[in-house]
Amino acid sequence: xxxxxxxxxxVREIRINPIVxxxxxxxxxxxxxRPKKAEDLAPRDTRKxxxxxxxCRGNEHKTPPLIMAWPATGxxxxxxxxxxxPVLGDDRAQSGFTFGLQQTIDGYGRHEVIIDHYEHGTAIxxxxxxxxxxxxxxxxxxMRQLFESDERLKxxxxxxxxxxxxxxxxxxxxxxxxxxxxxxxxxxxEVANSAAHYAKHHHCIFCALIDEALTxxxxxxxxxxxxxxxxxxxxxxxxxxxxxxxxxxxxxxRYEWEVHILPLTxxxxxxxxxxxxxxxxxxxxxxxxxxxxxxxxGAQYNFFLHSVPHSGSDSKxxxxxxxxxxxxxxxxxxxxxxxxxxxxxxxxxxxxxxxxNTINPEQAAERLRAVEL
Ligand SMILES: [Zn+2]
Ligand SMILES: [Zn+2]
Ligand SMILES: [Zn+2]
Numbered sequence: 001x002x003x004x005x006x007x008x009x010x011v012r013e014i015r016i017n018p019i020v021x022x023x024x025x026x027x028x029x030x031x032x033x034r035p036k037k038a039e040d041l042a043p044r045d046t047r048k049x050x051x052x053x054x055x056c057r058g059n060e061h062k063t064p065p066l067i068m069a070w071p072a073t074g075x076x077x078x079x080x081x082x083x084x085x086p087v088l089g090d091d092r093a094q095s096g097f098t099f100g101l102q103q104t105i106d107g108y109g110r111h112e113v114i115i116d117h118y119e120h121g122t123a124i125x126x127x128x129x130x131x132x133x134x135x136x137x138x139x140x141x142x143m144r145q146l147f148e149s150d151e152r153l154k155x156x157x158x159x160x161x162x163x164x165x166x167x168x169x170x171x172x173x174x175x176x177x178x179x180x181x182x183x184x185x186x187x188x189x190e191v192a193n194s195a196a197h198y199a200k201h202h203h204c205i206f207c208a209l210i211d212e213a214l215t216x217x218x219x220x221x222x223x224x225x226x227x228x229x230x231x232x233x234x235x236x237x238x239x240x241x242x243x244x245x246x247x248x249x250x251x252x253x254r255y256e257w258e259v260h261i262l263p264l265t266x267x268x269x270x271x272x273x274x275x276x277x278x279x280x281x282x283x284x285x286x287x288x289x290x291x292x293x294x295x296x297x298g299a300q301y302n303f304f305l306h307s308v309p310h311s312g313s314d315s316k317x318x319x320x321x322x323x324x325x326x327x328x329x330x331x332x333x334x335x336x337x338x339x340x341x342x343x344x345x346x347x348x349x350x351x352x353x354x355x356x357n358t359i360n361p362e363q364a365a366e367r368l369r370a371v372e373l
Pocket of ligand 1: 050
C-alpha cells in the first residue's frame with residue numbers, strides 16, 4: 001500500500017481539442033507541476049475620462065478619419081475610425097506581409113478601430129446591455145459592409161484586447177476589425193475539421209458540444225425525507241445560459257478562464273444573427289464578463305469573433321457573396337472566444353506548442369457559475 005496521498009481533484013492529463021485535434025492542452029493542476037509564474041499584471045486604466053486621450057469625447061479631431069458613429073447624430077456612444085497604424089493597407093500592393101496573426105498575405109485588407117464606449121476605462125461588464133447590443137450591431141453592420149465592398153475579402157476578424165496584460169496598447173476601451181483576403185489559420189482549421197466531422201456524422205460538432213454541455217444533470221434530495229427537492233439541468237461546462245445564447249467552458253481550455261459564447265440554435269454566419277437576438281447575446285456576454293471579473297479580480301482578456309469565412313471571388317468555398325449559403329453553412333457554427341490573460345506563456349509552451357492549463361476546466365466552470373450576480 002502506498003502512503004502517498006493524492007488529492008482526488010488533482011488532474012494531470014492531455015486533452016485534445018475536439019474541434020481542432022492538432023491543438024492539445026496539458027491540464028496539470030498539481031501544485032508541483034505548476035509551470036507558470038503568477039504574473040504581476042499591470043493594472044488597467046479605470047478612469048472615465050482622460051483629457052489627453054484621443055478616443056475620449058471632445059478629442060474627435062485627434063483620431064484618424066471617422067467611418068461611422070452610433071448614434072449617427074448627437075453625442076456618440078460608439079465610434080469607428082480608421083487605424084492610425086494599420087497592419088494592412090487599403091489596396092496597397094505588398095507581398096509577403098506578415099502581421100500579428102502570423103499570416104502572410106498578399107496585401108489587400110483593412111484595419112479599423114471601434115471605440116466601444118465613450119467612457120475611457122469602462123469594462124464590458126460595466127456597460128449597459130442595450131449598449132452592448134448596439135456594439136454587436138455595429139460589428140455586424142461593418143462586417144457586412146466590408147464583405148460587400150470587395151469580393152476579394154474572405155474573412156473579417158473582429159477582436160478585442162482589453163488591458164495591458166492582453167496587449168492593448170491604447171487604454172481606452174476599443175475593439176479592432178481586420179478584413180483580409182485569406183482565412184486565418186486557426187479559423188481555417190476549425191472550418192476544415194468541423195466539415196470533416198459533418199461529412200462523417202451528419203451533424204455540427206459545435207451543436208453536439210452544446211448538447212453535451214447541457215445534458216449533465218444533478219438531482220438535489222431533501223436530506224431528511226430523501227424526496228427529490230430539485231433537479232437541475234445545468235451542465236458542468238455551462239457558465240451562463242440565455243434564451244438564445246450559451247457560454248461554455250471548453251473541455252480542452254487553453255487558458256485557465258477561457259469561455260466561449262455560441263448561439264444555441266445552429267448558425268454559421270454572424271451576419272445571420274437577427275437584430276432582436278442581439279439583446280440576449282449582450283446579456284450573456286455581460287453576465288459572463290461579470291463572472292470572470294469577479295473570479296479573476298479584474299479581467300484582462302482577448303476576445304475573437306469566429307464566423308464562417310466568405311468565399312471571395314476566386315473560390316467556391318465558404319459563403320458566396322451573392323447571399324446563398326455556402327458549403328460550410330451546416331457544419332460551422334459562429335462563436336466568440338474569450339481568453340482572459342492571467343499568466344505569461346512559459347518557454348515550455350512556446351517551444352512545444354502545447355498549452356498548459358493549471359486549473360481543471362470543470363472546476364473553473366463551477367467557480368464561474370457560483371458567482372452571485
Ligand atoms: Zn479615453
Ligand atoms: Zn451548430
Ligand atoms: Zn473559434
